[in-house]
Amino acid sequence: MNIKTATEIGKCLSNQTRVQIMEWLKKPEKNFPPHESLKHFNDGVCVTYIHEKAGLSQSTISSYLTNMEKCGLLILTRHGKWSYLKRNEKVIKEYTDFIT
Amino acid sequence: MNIKTATEIGKCLSNQTRVQIMEWLKKPEKNFPPHESLKHFNDGVCVTYIHEKAGLSQSTISSYLTNMEKCGLLILTRHGKWSYLKRNEKVIKEYTDFIT
């Protein structure tokens, strides 16, 4: 981890909604309804559910999640028309190691 | 640690200069000259040295450091006319535990 990457991650974690999303994704099955087509949360939660729970516009949440994926905080997996997002624990660990 | 506090810390860590300051303060004796009046770095580094090393205006650095102290990332100790700042490892740990 370098300073530039760490700062990008810090930017993602500088907004209450985004921090909240990171928290929700710790326990997807507790915080979101079960998926229609997928029987598991192995790849996380789809954009729509996060959007509905967060209460901000679809475009806002989509760009939040895109940025969070780009800086490595989240892992994106596409299944059909859905995009699933889960925490990238490896990068989160690298980040916390860096700032510690 | 709660979401609000974590977000405030995230805001402090969303700027490259501030992240850099946190890094410098890991090893004060390596990154800063020795103090004139104090013989040790037990309370960290004074505002002037951080200001000079960062290359931004005194007022900007002062407000950075004030915010970083308010959200708990730094500990401020005054000795005479100098303000010394050091990392608050306890809060940093609480923060990394929270986001992990």
Added chain:
DNA sequence: TCTACATATCGGTAATTATAGATATATTAG
């Protein structure tokens, strides 16, 4: 006291981020 120095705060403008609505793209169902 007066002066010098260290730091904090104030007031302003520039730059960035937040956020929405509209629209584009991708995928599936029929």
Added chain:
DNA sequence: CTAATATATCTATAATTACCGATATGTAGA
């Protein structure tokens, strides 16, 4: 193919943050 649904991207404006210079405050020493 067409329609419906999920997500991404574009464009614009509002809100926030960045940053500086000026000024205020606080402290030590002459």
